[in-house]
Amino acid sequence: MPPIKVLFLCTGNSCRSQMAEGLLRDVAGDRFDVFSAGTDPVAINPGAVEVMREKGIDLSHQRSKGVELFLGQHFPYVITVCDSANERCPIFPGVVTRLHWSFEDPAHAAGSAAERLAVFRRVRDEIEASVLRFVDEVERGLSLTGDLAVTRNNVPYVT
Numbered sequence: 001m002p003p004i005k006v007l008f009l010c011t012g013n014s015c016r017s018q019m020a021e022g023l024l025r026d027v028a029g030d031r032f033d034v035f036s037a038g039t040d041p042v043a044i045n046p047g048a049v050e051v052m053r054e055k056g057i058d059l060s061h062q063r064s065k066g067v068e069l070f071l072g073q074h075f076p077y078v079i080t081v082c083d084s085a086n087e088r089c090p091i092f093p094g095v096v097t098r099l100h101w102s103f104e105d106p107a108h109a110a111g112s113a114a115e116r117l118a119v120f121r122r123v124r125d126e127i128e129a130s131v132l133r134f135v136d137e138v139e140r141g142l143s144l145t146g147d148l149a150v151t152r153n154n155v156p157y158v159t
Contacts, residue, residue, distance in 0.1 A: 002033075003030055003031055003032050003033040004031065004032050004033065004076055004077065004138065005032075005033045005034075005035070005073075005074070005075045005076055005077070006024060006032050006033070006034050006035070006075065006076070006077045006078075006079065007035045007036070007037060007070055007075045007077070007078045007079070007092075008020040008021050008024075008034070008035070008036040008037075008079050008080075008081055009036070009037055009038070009039070009067060009078060009079065009080045009081070009085045009089055010036070010037075010038050010039075010080070010081050010082045010085050011038055011039050011040055011082055011084045011085050011105075012038045012040060012041060012042040012064065012107070013036055013037050013038025013041040013042070013044075013064040013065060013066075014038070014041070014042050014043060014044050014045045014048065014064055014107060015044075015045045015047070015048040015105065015106050015107050015120070015123070016081040016082060016103050016105065016106075016123065016127060017036035017037065017038065017081050017085075018036055018044055018045075018048055018052075018059055018062055018064075019048055019051075019052055019059070019123070019124050019127050020036065020079070020081055020101075020127050020130075020131060021034050021035065021036035021062065022052050022057040022058075022059050022062070023052075023055075023057065023124075023127060023128050023131045024131050024134075024135070025057075026055070026056075026057050027131055027132060027135055028135050031135075031139070032135075035065075035070065035075075036062075036065070037065045037066060037067040037069060037070055038064055038065070038066060038067065038085070039066075039067055039084065039085050039088045039089075040066075041064035041065060041066045042064060043064060044059060044062060044063065044064055045106075045107050047106060047107070047116065047117060047120040048106070048120060048124075050117065050120070051117065051120040051121050051124045052124065054121075055124070055128075067089075067090060070092075071090060071092070072093065073092065073093075074092065074093055074094040074096075075092050075094075075096055076094075076096065076097060077096070077097050077098075077099065077134075077138075078092055078096055078097075078098045078099075079098070079099045079100070079101060079134075080098070080099070080100045080101070081101050081102075081103050081127070082102065082103065082105060083102055086100045086102070099134075101127070101130050103123050103126055103127060104119070104123055106119045106120040106122075106123045
């Protein structure tokens with residue numbers, strides 16, 4: 001069976017979507033073909049690289065990409081990880097299940113370096129919990145429900 005393609009979409013493709021890409025790739029290996037992009041991409045945030053390194057995941061080779069790079073491609077799953085990307089997500093061809101996971105943007109955290117890093121860790125751990133649940137539900141063939149906010153082609157979908 002070919003790997004399942006997943007696109008994580010965020011505004012900047014600098015923190016949340018990059019962490020989600022790295023986590024899914026780490027957890028699911030070759031069972032998923034994972035990508036991330038941004039509606040307005042900026043450079044990867046060093047805080048995201050640092051907290052992912054703590055998990056043994058190297059984001060330093062990843063780069064921010066614009067969503068337009070992926071338009072016209074088929075993705076069984078498109079997952080937005082911020083409210084802005086959820087509102088601006090384009091429609092992808094084919095039968096696409098679009099999920100929305102709303103996470104705080106750690107790039108906007110205030111406070112000391114240690115306090116900001118704590119926010120990055122918390123958001124990373126929240127994303128990891130969602131990724132683990134997603135993999136479990138997809139592999140078990142369950143309907144993605146609850147906080148995974150199921151939609152198809154940007155339209156609410158009732159299972």
